[in-house]
Amino acid sequence: MPRTRTRTRWRLGLTATALLVASAVVPGPVHAAADVTDYAITVDPKGSGAKIDDTMYGVFFEDINRAADGGLYAELVQNRSFEYSTADNRSYTPLTSWATTGTATAVDDDGRLNARNRTYLALDAGSSVTNSGYNTGIRVESGRTYDFSLWARADARTPLTVTLHDADGALAEARQVTARGGWAKYRARFTATRDSTTGRLTVATDAPVALDMISLIPRDTYKGDGLRKDLAEKIAALHPGFVRFPGGCLVNTGSMQGYDEASGYQRRRSYQWKDTIGPVEQRATNSNFWGYNQSYGLGYYEYFQFAEDIGAMPLPVVPALVTGCGQNKATDDDALLKRHIQDTLDLIEFANGPVTSEWGRKRAAMGHPKPFHLTHLEVGNEENLPDEFFARFKQFRAAVQAKYPNIEVISNAGPDDSGTTFDTAWKLNKEADVDMVDEHYYNSTQWFLQNNDRYDSYDRNGPKVFLGEYASGGNTFKNALAEAAYMTGLERNAGVVKLASYAPLLADEDYVQWRPDMIWFNNHASWGSADYEVQKLFMNNVGDRVVPSTATTTPSLSAPISGAVGLSTWATTAAYDDVTVTGADGTTLLGDDFSGDASRWTHTGGGSWSLQDGQYVQTDVGAENTMVSAGDPAWHDYDLRVKATKKAGKEGFLVAFGVKDTGNYYWWNLGGWNNTTTAVEQAVDGGKSTLISKPGTIETGKAYDVDIKVRGRQVTLYLDGQEWGSFKDDKPAEPFRQVVTRDARTGDLIVKVVNAQAADARTAIDLGGAKAGRKAAVTTLQAAPEAVNSETVTAVAPVKSTFDGVADKFTYTFPANSVTFLRIRQR
CATH class of the missing domain: 2.60.120.560 (Exo-inulinase; domain 1)
Known part of the structure; x- marks a missing residue:
């Protein structure tokens, strides 16, 4: 859980380093600043650095900050199945987000829709029920089509009138469906006649009727697969190499038991993939670790489908029966452990199995007969009990390797970048020759500026690193600058750090459990943070191999700690x-x-x-x-x-x-x-x-x-x-960081420079004899350190330009508080 953070203005000065620059070089653009500091970058184009995998950078999706329901999942009706409960949240009832007229009763009895959808709504004649959606209400746009559906049961022919409206009146022509007999699904279509962000959906009846699964979804979703288009497009624009899902703390918290058909609905259980597939009306709902209910309308099938839609590698995380995130308990039920291990094997079959297999057949029935090509799977998340976790992890890994030897099983190192848990976890992972270890840390901007060299000393022959969660504690540009500086170190060590993802990915501005976040939204708009712009710049300009390079640095700190x-x-x-x-x-x-x-x-x-x-x-x-x-x-x-x-x-x-x-x-x-x-x-x-x-x-x-x-x-x-x-504490918070990579497809050298200080960085760049063209395509992110992107203001955005002064040795001045990428075409 994050601790409250108070922001103060950030400024970092730097003592100039003397530098000799050849008089024949062509100067780069000079930007006004209080000071200019001199640096040098020397590139060795004949040297061979680490190979960078296509999957180097990805995204981590967790249902936190209402990222799923009311977020990436395009459903506009909140609590559509009347399953909200005080067992999930003390403020919840089955009628949360609903308003009723007449007589409306939430019912949990044998007349329910199915065993996993236990609560339904009974309306008497002359009654109605109205849903208020998320945020300020239901968002509709003029001319857009919205698909309505509900499940109903009625003893006699019962017309139901469905309206979409706000305080100013109708938002679309009213529709009518007629319920008759046992539970059945009824559909209608609305075309909005005007825009609104405060819409309401009402279902009214003139006769007694039972209702469940009341739904309204935009017809226009991302690639037609049910995801909110603007959010999905922002994620896709990153071109992530992988999608890690579904968490996070919600994976390994709560009861480890699954849904029990005999005893009925079991709330507060850990996230289990089998709860989330099949027809949506048959999926179990669940409480969320982050304090609200989740419908599982966005489930494992949809995660796999989304990863495929954006060309990313799917990377699911399954619970290891050791809780984390402050709970710190281990389950010793051997039968339960075996069941979870089998669930993991079934998950791989669901993703990759032929349509003739049990779980491959279920995937095909949902509309995807071809496999999803799962190659990586993570067991556990941020466990603070490394010995207990690892004893169970080894059993998961052994079972997976025995049946699916081509699946890489990822372990983890706990919730912090160092400490006893971290050290113990890494010792166990090394001794067991684990393929990859997931590290998580949320630290200050200074830590990220100080620790660019973190992975320089990691064992090249040991387990690889998956940096599954990291962020610097804010969404100002100074946070993004610190993260960008750190990412140059990740790329330089791409032979060790094989995967990396900023976290969390999404946040609804009205439902925030965690800050910072990469992409923010409400019911009608979305915007990328400064951190998003940095991630996008790096992900779209990765390169295929690191080109060795060196740069001048900052002297060690000498002033005493004071305060x-x-x-x-x-x-x-x-x-x-x-x-x-x-x-x-x-x-x-x-x-x-x-x-x-x-x-x-x-x-x-x-x-x-x-x-x-x-x-x-x-x-x-x-x-x-x-x-x-x-x-x-x-x-x-x-x-x-x-x-x-x-x-x-x-x-x-x-x-x-x-x-x-x-x-x-x-x-x-x-x-x-x-x-x-x-x-x-x-x-x-x-x-x-x-x-x-x-x-x-x-x-x-x-x-x-x-x-x-x-x-x-x-x-x-x-x-x-x-x-x-x-x-x-004498490690410098180095504000000037760089890395150079080569793009094999274009032949470009990509010089990536972060200048996280209030002075311009006049830099002599020596390309070491590389056969470079005169022009470089330049992308620059520059803003005030405290700049923040919002719904109405985009203070941090990329600016593209051309630099016509590239030579074997040339000077370029990198602006104060900036991230700059120079793409230099080699002849």
């Missing part, structure tokens, strides 16, 4: 006492035993702080990030000591240092992650990254002595007088 001190809690109540801050020379900078007042402390977070019995106590057990801070942001080289006591709650407590403001600080998080881990985190512009992490639990009621020594950029941490750990 005030702070106290905080997270889903916990805690008491603090005897805070002292002492300079390296022994000078007391702060001393507070809380015997008086708390006037020296500034409350910048949530929660409730008060003085109690000579201690400073945070008493709101549900509050997150309750920071109070004291001191001078200019403090450096000091010792911070404090007594801390957890009083109640899920986690431990947090002690902060180097506090600049609400979005920039370090803190020692003792007993975090549901009281399982102790770590030092750094917040930069509100985005956090972990610097050092170990398993750790904090006892309730025990007073701990916390001591943090800051010397220059070196930090040493002591707990109860014993050294817990230390780190040195």
Whole structure:
């Protein structure tokens, strides 16, 4: 789950590096900026870098932020089957999103439509039911066709009047269908006479009738396959090499049991593919880990079909019977494990099997007799119990390899970029010679700028990396710049990093569980974020092989860590006492035993702080990030000591240092992650990254002595007088990154440069004797660091131009805060 992030303005300067440039080179375009910094790029066109697979970059789809129902799935009616329930969400009822007149009753009895669609609506004579859709209502466009359907049961011939309207009147000519006898499906077609984003769909009856599965879908969907066209087109425009689906946390959370025909509907179970295929009225609905209901109208068949439609490799993820995402439980039911393994084998048969096989026949019955050509499959997602996960993973892999040896089975390394879980998972994966390991991390912009070389040291002969989820904590252009800089390192290491996908993919602006997201939408519009534009630029200009190149870099950080001190809690109540801050020379900078007042402390977070019995106590057990801070942001080289006591709650407590403001600080998080881990985190512009992490639990009621020594950029941490750990934060956040690739089809050299700073980068480029033409096709993304794309403003968009000054050695000035791709045709 994301933690609240506060954004502050971001600026990164750079000391100039002297550079000799030949006088004969042709200058590149110069853009106005406060400063110009000199760099050099040297290309070795005769060298051979890593081969880049066609599937290098892809997309990760998870039903989060209403990405499926009300999003990519084109259905316009919310809760069409009356299956919303308080078991899924305490605010839900079977009539959520519906308004009724007369007598309307949600019924769950033996008269239901089928065993998996248990609730239906009984209307008395003279009654009606109206659906309000998603967001502000149902979106229709003048002249467009919309297909209506419902299932109905009536004892006698019963006309039903169906209208599409908003507050201003009819949106289309009313339609009538006549129900008679047992459950049957009835259809009608609407042609909208005007535009509306606040439409409503009403079904009215003059006689008693039972209704279910009331549906309205645009006729014009992506390639006719039932997906919302503008969203699907934006994804397709990326030209992704793969689609990872259906998650994410929703895959490996909830009950592992499947639907039980004997006992009836079982809610809150993990996502299981067999629930999601077949006729939509026979698919089980389910609660979603992210707090809402999912209809499974967008199911495994549709995922495979969408991947095929956009020319991407399908990459499904199945549960490993070890929960993650903060739940951290392992199921030991051997029969259940065997059933899930068999389900996985059946999934492969559903994707690839002949029409004569059981599951291949089901695929063919849905309209796709040809196989979907599944080649990769992932087991599990972000498990925090690596030993338990891996014991089960090996059984899945053995079963798959025995029957389908050509399927590559992907493992994972937990939810973070480092730490005990990560290290243990990687050790197990290496020992078992796993083909590929999925890494996930959501870090600050600074982390991404600092860690471009992350994969330089990975074992070339070990498991390959699937970077299945990553993002820098925001949708401003500075976030996209940091991610672009990092992606140059991914490409340089394409021999190790075989797959990579930003996450999450979609977000409805009115239903957000997670930020940032690549593509945003509401019921009538969609727009790509700055991060989307970066991903699109990289995905459409990948190349086939890395061309070795080097560039000048930034000196290491030398200024000491500086900042005030702070106290905080997270889903916990805690008491603090005897805070002292002492300079390296022994000078007391702060001393507070809380015997008086708390006037020296500034409350910048949530929660409730008060003085109690000579201690400073945070008493709101549900509050997150309750920071109070004291001191001078200019403090450096000091010792911070404090007594801390957890009083109640899920986690431990947090002690902060180097506090600049609400979005920039370090803190020692003792007993975090549901009281399982102790770590030092750094917040930069509100985005956090972990610097050092170990398993750790904090006892309730025990007073701990916390001591943090800051010397220059070196930090040493002591707990109860014993050294817990230390780190040195001196890695530069390099703003100038580059990579060069070759496109075998066109013969182009693609010089990709990220300049994530407020100064132009005047760069001498040496092509190393490559036979290059004089002209380069240029694509540039440039904007203010805080620029954000929205429904009405596209602040970050590609600009295409031509540079007529390419030579073996030439100068090009890359604008401040920019991503630039030069495609240079080789002769």
